[in-house]
Amino acid sequence: MATAKHNTVLHVADVHMRFGGLHALADIDLEIEEGKIHAIIGPNGAGKSTLLNVCVGRLAPTSGAVVFDGQVITGMKPHEINQIGVARVFQTPEIFSDLSVMENVMAPAFAKRDGAFRLNFMKNVGQEKEIRQEAEHFIEDVGMTAELETPAGSLSRGDKRRLELAMCLIQHPRLLLLDEPTAGMSRHDTNTTIELLKKIKARGMTKVIIEHDMHVVFSLADKISVLAQGRIIAEGDPETVRNDPEVKKAYLGGAQE
Amino acid sequence: MLTLPKKELITFLIFAVVVLSMPVWLIPFGASYPGLLQTFAIFGLFAVGFNILFGLTGYLSFGHAAFLGVGSYTAVWSFKLFTMNPIPAIIFAIIISGVFALLIGFISLRRSGIYFSILTLAFAQMSYNLAYSVLTPVTNGETGLALTMQDPRIIDLAFSERGEALPQVALFGLNMAGYGGFYFAAIILILGYFVAQKIAISPFGMMLKGIKSNQNRMGYTGLNTKPYTLAAFVISGMYAGLAGGLLAVTDPLAGAERMQWTASGEIVLMVVLGGIGTIFGPVLGAWIIKYFANIFSAINENILHNMFSFLPASVQDFLVPLLALFVGEGWELTMGLMFVLVVVFLPGGLMEGYRRIAVRISAMSSKETKSVDKPAQTDKQAGGE
Numbered sequence: 113m114a115t116a117k118h119n120t121v122l123h124v125a126d127v128h129m130r131f132g133g134l135h136a137l138a139d140i141d142l143e144i145e146e147g148k149i150h151a152i153i154g155p156n157g158a159g160k161s162t163l164l165n166v167c168v169g170r171l172a173p174t175s176g177a178v179v180f181d182g183q184v185i186t187g188m189k190p191h192e193i194n195q196i197g198v199a200r201v202f203q204t205p206e207i208f209s210d211l212s213v214m215e216n217v218m219a220p221a222f223a224k225r226d227g228a229f230r231l232n233f234m235k236n237v238g239q240e241k242e243i244r245q246e247a248e249h250f251i252e253d254v255g256m257t258a259e260l261e262t263p264a265g266s267l268s269r270g271d272k273r274r275l276e277l278a279m280c281l282i283q284h285p286r287l288l289l290l291d292e293p294t295a296g297m298s299r300h301d302t303n304t305t306i307e308l309l310k311k312i313k314a315r316g317m318t319k320v321i322i323e324h325d326m327h328v329v330f331s332l333a334d335k336i337s338v339l340a341q342g343r344i345i346a347e348g349d350p351e352t353v354r355n356d357p358e359v360k361k362a363y364l365g366g367a368q369e
Numbered sequence: 370m371l372t373l374p375k376k377e378l379i380t381f382l383i384f385a386v387v388v389l390s391m392p393v394w395l396i397p398f399g400a401s402y403p404g405l406l407q408t409f410a411i412f413g414l415f416a417v418g419f420n421i422l423f424g425l426t427g428y429l430s431f432g433h434a435a436f437l438g439v440g441s442y443t444a445v446w447s448f449k450l451f452t453m454n455p456i457p458a459i460i461f462a463i464i465i466s467g468v469f470a471l472l473i474g475f476i477s478l479r480r481s482g483i484y485f486s487i488l489t490l491a492f493a494q495m496s497y498n499l500a501y502s503v504l505t506p507v508t509n510g511e512t513g514l515a516l517t518m519q520d521p522r523i524i525d526l527a528f529s530e531r532g533e534a535l536p537q538v539a540l541f542g543l544n545m546a547g548y549g550g551f552y553f554a555a556i557i558l559i560l561g562y563f564v565a566q567k568i569a570i571s572p573f574g575m576m577l578k579g580i581k582s583n584q585n586r587m588g589y590t591g592l593n594t595k596p597y598t599l600a601a602f603v604i605s606g607m608y609a610g611l612a613g614g615l616l617a618v619t620d621p622l623a624g625a626e627r628m629q630w631t632a633s634g635e636i637v638l639m640v641v642l643g644g645i646g647t648i649f650g651p652v653l654g655a656w657i658i659k660y661f662a663n664i665f666s667a668i669n670e671n672i673l674h675n676m677f678s679f680l681p682a683s684v685q686d687f688l689v690p691l692l693a694l695f696v697g698e699g700w701e702l703t704m705g706l707m708f709v710l711v712v713v714f715l716p717g718g719l720m721e722g723y724r725r726i727a728v729r730i731s732a733m734s735s736k737e738t739k740s741v742d743k744p745a746q747t748d749k750q751a752g753g754e
């Protein structure tokens with residue numbers, strides 16, 4: 113295992129993931145630096161979502177380890193990983209469809225304040241003023257104040273993603289993993305989301321972002337890793353990656369054809 | 370701490386009045402006699418508790434009758450061993466059924482969906498069979514557990530002599546066999562309703578609803594779903610045990626038939642019929658099913674002839690045999706038809722029907738009174754859709 117640098121928040125160390133005969137992740141070694149936005153790009157089926165699944169405990173890697181903040185998190189349960197500061201926005205929105213927008217954002221705030229379990233039935237949700245205010249604040253951040261009481265299941269796809277983002281932000285995670293946060297959004301909504309992500313970047317939250325939209329990637333990322341067929345084929349700052357011949361061949365070139 | 374927001378408080382007060390006045394408003398329905406009133410209160414409580422697991426958390430148990438049975442046996446043992454006072458009996462019933470629920474829940478909740486349901490069913494059938502076999506010393510097998518003249522009743526007998534006849538369950542002199550038993554059960558139903566309301570609007574209740582909605586997301590949100598589901602299971606098991614204890618309070622006899630799978634199925638029907646996830650719906654479902662089981666099943670052709678005696682004999686002869694299919698033995702047919710109609714046309718149960726009517730009425734009255742505001746309102750509705 114390579115020694116993690118001092119300011120590395122997340123270290124994916126020699127991770128392999130096999131699904132039967134498919135080598136979905138091959139020898140992935142990745143270091144995510146504190147406070148940076150790290151983009152992961154690559155064609156469909158490259159293994160990007162699988163990589164995030166390994167990081168949040170949805171999948172146990174075939175071999176290798178994931179280290180967060182000096183702690184090995186492979187083998188930990190999803191809620192334990194979230195409790196130590198990792199939050200994720202999924203590629204297909206994972207929200208509480210039957211709950212209102214407000215409740216969707218309050219639930220993660222309770223998890224942050226009360227821990228993984230608390231038998232809290234003496235208070236009424238309405239009496240939890242602080243959490244409610246905080247939720248209102250983050251819902252406003254993602255521009256959904258008009259939808260406070262809407263059942264989340266009836267939101268548009270773009271709104272569901274923004275809701276999920278608010279659900280993550282309210283936890284003030286140290287590391288935020290975003291799986292194609294602008295997919296399915298209009299250009300206008302995409303721009304709003306980019307502005308929002310830049311704003312949060314200023315707050316010093318580390319982010320890993322998976323994105324297809326090159327416009328988004330190059331306007332946000334500090335560092336880019338290119339994934340193709342389960343391997344990292346290039347890594348560096350946006351300029352280097354843009355000009356890398358391998359990348360042009362495997363991904364960018366292909367996309368422009 | 371023990372407060373409810375205004376809207377819930379009003380519902381609670383109305384509920385309390387409705388329950389306590391049942392002996393009066395059930396008279397026209399022919400259902401105002403102590404035995405049936407007790408049944409209404411007790412099964413209403415069972416349904417309220419079952420809904421905490423099924424309605425809020427989304428886990429369908431097919432084995433809750435087991436806890437009802439455990440509660441009954443526990444209460445009868447409390448009468449036999451300690452005292453005929455119902456209070457210790459129901460406290461023990463809650464505790465022991467809670468312990469059973471903890472064990473059965475811990476194992477069953479390792480699975481979800483249909484596998485969970487099957488596990489609970491298996492455990493309940495196992496308890497049922499054990500009650501008839503290995504556990505006969507505790508349950509008295511097929512005869513059922515009843516009071517005897519030789520019972521130790523250590524607390525009661527420390528203060529008084531053993532009487533000539535079997536003692537009766539009484540709360541400080543108030544006999545639990547008749548209306549006393551109804552009011553005792555009714556007050557506990559009202560308390561149980563209050564607790565269910567508190568749970569539904571608490572952060573804990575919100576997490577249960579979150580689990581029902583998207584259990585996966587709960588995990589990535591940092592919440593450990595296991596203890597939440599287990600807590601819901603144990604709470605609803607305790608409600609069932611309390612209901613079982615009350616059955617024994619009103620009639621100190623416990624038999625294993627109470628734990629049979631048909632009894633577990635009946636509670637599911639009650640909750641679905643009334644309205645899953647609402648608090649009053651399950652109670653309503655319980656009342657309707659128990660009403661049918663007791664009143665409809667008692668109607669026979671003679672009664673029907675009397676009812677329709679104002680009609681010409683030829684019409685009577687046609688109508689009575691037809692209606693007779695749906696009453697008496699046929700009450701389950703009526704019940705089944707009603708259940709099918711509700712599930713098909715009102716998937717949210719009778720409470721959804723009530724909500725639809727309420728929306729219609731409020732729409733009609735606002736049309737009349739606020740005709741000026743109307744354009745703005747329709748705009749808003751169109752935007753929301």
Ligand SMILES: Nc1ncnc2c1ncn2[C@@H]1O[C@H](COP(=O)(O)OP(=O)(O)O)[C@@H](O)[C@H]1O
Nearest residue numbers: 131134136154155156157158159160161162163
């Ligand atoms: N749970 C799984 N079981 C089997 N195969 C999977 C699973 N998850 C992903 N895969 C496969 O792994 C490959 C990478 O998928 P994914 O990580 O979703 O790609 P990306 O997000 O880069 O588009 C795909 O071929 C996909 O079919």
Ligand SMILES: [Mg+2]
Nearest residue numbers: 160161162203
């Ligand atoms: Mg993907």
